[in-house]
Amino acid sequence: MPRAARGYRCAACGWTTAAYAGRCSQCQAWNTLEPFAESRGPASIRGASPALPARTLALNDVPDEAGLRLPTRIDELDRVLGGGLAPGSLVLIGGDPGIGKSTLVLQAAARLAAQGKSVAYVCGEESPRQVRMRATRLGVADAGITLIPETNLDACLATAAAAGVDVLIIDSIQSVYVEGLETRSGGPAQLSEAGARLVTFAKGNEIATIVTGHVTKGGEIAGPRLLEHLVDAVLYFETAEGGSVRVLRAVKNRFGATDEVGVFEMTGEGLQSVENPSSALLESHDAMASGCAVTAVIEGSRPLALEVQALAVPTNLASPRRIASGLETSRLHLLLAVLARRGGINTGGMDVVASVTGGLRLRDPAADLAVLAALASAATDQPLPRGTAFLGEVALSGTIRRAQQAQRRLAELGRMGFTRCVVPAGTPPAEGIQLEPVRTVRDALTRSLR
Numbered sequence: 524m525p526r527a528a529r530g531y532r533c534a535a536c537g538w539t540t541a542a543y544a545g546r547c548s549q550c551q552a553w554n555t556l557e558p559f560a561e562s563r564g565p566a567s568i569r570g571a572s573p574a575l576p577a578r579t580l581a582l583n584d585v586p587d588e589a590g591l592r593l594p595t596r597i598d599e600l601d602r603v604l605g606g607g608l609a610p611g612s613l614v615l616i617g618g619d620p621g622i623g624k625s626t627l628v629l630q631a632a633a634r635l636a637a638q639g640k641s642v643a644y645v646c647g648e649e650s651p652r653q654v655r656m657r658a659t660r661l662g663v664a665d666a667g668i669t670l671i672p673e674t675n676l677d678a679c680l681a682t683a684a685a686a687g688v689d690v691l692i693i694d695s696i697q698s699v700y701v702e703g704l705e706t707r708s709g710g711p712a713q714l715s716e717a718g719a720r721l722v723t724f725a726k727g728n729e730i731a732t733i734v735t736g737h738v739t740k741g742g743e744i745a746g747p748r749l750l751e752h753l754v755d756a757v758l759y760f761e762t763a764e765g766g767s768v769r770v771l772r773a774v775k776n777r778f779g780a781t782d783e784v785g786v787f788e789m790t791g792e793g794l795q796s797v798e799n800p801s802s803a804l805l806e807s808h809d810a811m812a813s814g815c816a817v818t819a820v821i822e823g824s825r826p827l828a829l830e831v832q833a834l835a836v837p838t839n840l841a842s843p844r845r846i847a848s849g850l851e852t853s854r855l856h857l858l859l860a861v862l863a864r865r866g867g868i869n870t871g872g873m874d875v876v877a878s879v880t881g882g883l884r885l886r887d888p889a890a891d892l893a894v895l896a897a898l899a900s901a902a903t904d905q906p907l908p909r910g911t912a913f914l915g916e917v918a919l920s921g922t923i924r925r926a927q928q929a930q931r932r933l934a935e936l937g938r939m940g941f942t943r944c945v946v947p948a949g950t951p952p953a954e955g956i957q958l959e960p961v962r963t964v965r966d967a968l969t970r971s972l973r
Contacts, residue, residue, distance in 0.1 A: 524726050526576070526895060530542075530558075530559060531543050531544075531556040531557060531558055531559070532556065532557055532559045532706075532710075532711050532712060532756070533547040533549060533552065533555045533556055533557075533711065534555045534556075534557050534710065534711055535547065535550050535552045535555045536549050536550040536711075536719060537711045537712075537715060537749055538550065539559075540556070542891060543556055543558075544556060544587070544768030545574075547688075556830065557706075557710065557711075559705070559706050559710075559712055560783065564587070565807060567582070570713070581904075582607050589692070591604045591609070591610060592604075592605075592607035592609060593607050593608040593609075593610065593635065593640065593689065593690065593731055594606065594607035594608075594609060594638075595607060595608065595631040595634050595635060595796075596634040596635075596637075596638070597627075597631055597634060597796060598785075598796045598798075599771060599785030599786055599787055599796040599797070599798075600627065600631060600771065600785055602783055602823070603758060603772070603773050603776075603779075603783050603785040604756065604773075604776070604779060604873065605776060605778045605779015605783070606779065608690065608731040608733070609731065609755070609778045610689075610729045610730070610731055611725050611726045611728075611729040611730065611731065611960055612725065612731055612755040612756065612777075612778060613721055613722055613725045613726075613731045613732045613734070613753070613754045613755050613756075614731075614732070614734070614754065614755065614756045614757075614758065615696070615734050615735075615736055615750070615751065615754045615756065615757050615758070616628065616718045616733065616734070616735050616759075616760065617735070617736045617738050617757065617758070617759050617760065618644065618735075618737075618738060618759060618761070619737075619738055619760070619762075619940065620737060620861075622703065622760045622762055622769065623760060623769055623787070623789055623794055624694070624695075624735040624760060624772065624921040624969070625648075625649070625657065625694050625735065626657065626661065626674060626789075626793050626794055627760075627787075627794050628644075628692050628694060628733055628735060629644070629654070629657060629658060629661065629663065629668075629772075630661060630663065630793055630794060631733070632644055632666070632668050632690070632692055632931070633661070633663035633666035633668065635689070635690050636666045636667045636668050637666060638964075640689040640690055641667075641686065641687060641688040641689045641690070642667075642668050642669065642688060642689065642690045642691075642692065642693045643668075643669045643670075643671055643682070643683045643686060643688040643690070643691050643692070644668050644669065644670050644671065644694070645667075645671045645673065645679045645691070645693040645694065645699065646670055646671070646672055646694060647673070647674045647693065647695060647698030647699050648694055648698045649694075650672065650908065651670050651672050654670060655845045660791075660792075660793070660853065661792060661793040662792060662793075665904050669686065669688070671683070674698055674699050674700060674708070675699070675700065675702060676699040676701050676717050676720060676721075677701065677702060677720070679693070679699065679911075680720065680721075680724045683724075683730065684724070684728055684730075685917075689730065689731065690730065690731045690732070690802060690960065691724075691725075691730055691731070691732045691733070691934075692731070692732075692733045692734075693732070693733070693734040693735070693880070694734075694735045695723075695734065695735040695736055695737065696714060696717060696718075696734045696735065696736045696750070697709035697714070697736060697737055699717060700713055700717075700809055701713055701717055701720065703718045704716060713861040714750050715749050715750065718749065718750045718753040719753060721734065721753075722753050722754070724941055726904075730736075734754075738759075748828060751775065753952060754775075755775075755776075755777045755778065756773060756775060756776045756777065756778065756779075757773070757774050757775040757776075758771055758772065758773050758774075759771070759772050759773075759774055761883075761884065764821075766805055767788050767789045767790075768786065768787070768788055768789075768797070768804070768881045769786070769787040769789060769794065770784055770785070770786055770787075770790070770881065770883055771784065771786075771787065772784050772785075773885075775817075780823055780824075782822065782964075783823030783824065784822045784823060784827075784883075786800040786803065786804075786881075788803065799941050800825075800827050801819075801826075801827055801828035801829070801935060802939070803832065803878055803881065804827065804829045804881040804883070805829070805830055805880075805939060807830075807880065808830050808880075808927075810906070810907075810909045810910070811899055811906055811909070812837070813903075813904045813905055813906045813907075813935030814832055814833040814834055814897050814898075814900050814901030815830060815831075815833075815900070815906070815907065816830070816831050816833075816894070816896040816897035816907055816913050817829070817830050817831075817887070817893065817911075817912045817913070817936070817941065818831065818891075818892070818893035818912060818913050818914055818932075819888045819912065819914065819932035819933070819935050819936050820883075820885065820886075820887035820889065820890055820905075820932075821887060821889075821927070821928055822887075823885075826928070826931045826934070826935040827883075827935070828912075828935050828936055828939045829879060829880060829881060829883060829885075830879075830880045831877065831879055831880075831885070831890065831893045831894050831897045832877070832878050832879075832880065832897060833875065833876065833877045833894070833897040833898045833900070833901040834875070834876045834877075834901050835870055835875050835876075835898070835901040835902045836873060836874050837872060837873055837874075838872065838873060838874045840874070843870070843871065843872065843873055843874050843875065844873050844874045844875070845859070845874075846874075846875070846876045846877070847876075847877050847878070848876075848877070848878035848879065849878050849879025849880075849883055849884055849885050850877060850879060850884070850885040850894065854873070854891075854894075854913045855877050857919075858891060858894055858895050858898060858917060859875065859898060861895065861917055861919060861921060861964060862895055862898055862899060862902075862964070864921070865920070865963065865964040866895070866899060866921070866965055866968050867877060867965065867968075868898075868899050868902050868903065868963045868968070870898070870902050873902065875898065875901070875902075876899065877894060877898065888912065888916040889914055889915060889916055889919035889926035889927065889932070891915065891916050892913040892914060892915035892916070892917055892923060892945065892967060893912070893913040893914070895917055895964065895967075896913045896945070896967065896968075896971055897973060899968050899971070900971075900972065901970060905972050907971055907972075908943065908971060910940070910941055910942045910943055910947065911943045911959075911971070912936045912941045912943070912944045912945070913944070913945045913967075913972050914926050914929065914932055914933070914936075914944055914945070914946050914947075914950075915945070915946060915947040915961075915967075917964060919929040921963045921964040921965065922962065922963060923947040923948075923961055923962060923963065923964065923967060924947055925946075925947045925949060925950060926946075926947070926950075929946065929950050929951070929953075930953055933946075933953035933956055934953065936956060937953065937954070937955040937956040941956060942955075942956060942957060943956065943957045943958075944956055944957070944958055944959065945959045945967055945970060945971060946958050946959065946960055946961070947960065947961065947962070948960040948961065948962045
């Protein structure tokens with residue numbers, strides 16, 4: 524008879540312990556331990572029969588199918604995936620509730636079905652009627668998609684395997700359960716076991732599998748991090764609050780680059796790929812307002828022009844507030860310190876807010892000068908020169924360092940109508956845009972705030 528193992532498992536990282544504790548020893552999270560009881564089969568009993576030897580395969584006998592992909596015909600999604608879905612791959616798409624995950628996978632399912640692929644859609648969160656209503660709104664109600672209205676994962680996989688589907692979509696991973704585990708659906712044990720079974724199913728049957736997942740308040744996929752380690756690709760949907768622009772970013776991809784981003788716009792007909800992301804990101808740019816600066820970043824294989832906004836207001840608080848959206852708060856503190864020491868503009872008595880338009884997360888150090896210029900403009904309430912962009916990395920010494928791939932960035936800024944750019948000294952000239960070379964932060968502010 525199988526014996527029941529009882530203990531406590533962390534809902535954040537999956538760590539288990541026999542005794543309850545208020546804090547997880549693995550991830551240091553508080554009040555995340557939950558009781559669990561799962562059966563251990565005969566394989567865990569001492570003296571069990573040894574496993575049979577595994578088969579071997581010569582590396583040069585494996586077919587070279589590096590270029591074999593299933594394109595979804597959604598340009599921005601294929602860009603992030605590295606050209607499309609790889610057969611046998613398991614892709615996890617995460618995002619906040621209501622951001623458009625179900626819409627994206629349903630549109631992808633319809634595009635794949637239109638190419639003659641057999642697609643099964645497990646609607647665990649919604650009823651078939653709700654999926655039909657969404658499909659009608661998206662104009663894909665006549666697509667040849669097979670719905671599986673079931674939450675038992677084993678039953679779903681058996682149905683998909685028997686139907687011989689090419690692509691399986693599960694919406695969402697938190698809604699399905701593995702029978703035999705005495706834990707709630709969406710719990711750490713359920714997600715770990717579901718992920719392991721999905722990997723075995725996808726690779727054993729050469730079926731491309733897409734699963735959606737909700738994120739926590741910290742912006743991570745809800746459940747143990749083991750789930751992200753199991754899958755082949757992890758994509759995150761991001762957006763600015765209340766905005767229509769959606770950004771799809773790969774944080775893990777075994778079949779492509781992890782620095783590619785896809786830009787979408789949510790419309791009444793669903794998610795539409797944005798052919799000119801820079802234009803969408805600069806749509807609300809006001810050149811006459813203070814605290815607004817434009818730069819160009821490299822995201823994957825393409826440059827994007829975007830706007831950094833800042834606001835600085837006097838405060839009576841003993842500790843002025845620093846709020847950052849789209850960039851790390853530590854980076855904001857660093858640039859404010861450089862601005863005070865090297866630029867002569869002190870914001871110690873001001874509340875400072877900085878944000879990046881479009882919901883993008885600013886990771887490119889070449890955007891430092893634009894952030895600093897926006898902060899200086901907001902602190903002095905002086906608009907920056909019209910038609911001017913900023914490019915360069917800011918060092919603690921106040922030196923402006925050169926940006927990589929500067930020519931591509933400048934070409935994108937010129938295409939968006941900018942005629943002048945403040946750049947580090949030594950930047951090669953670019954056609955159609957006047958360069959203002961500077962060496963230090965003080966030089967850059969002197970040429971920008973007059």
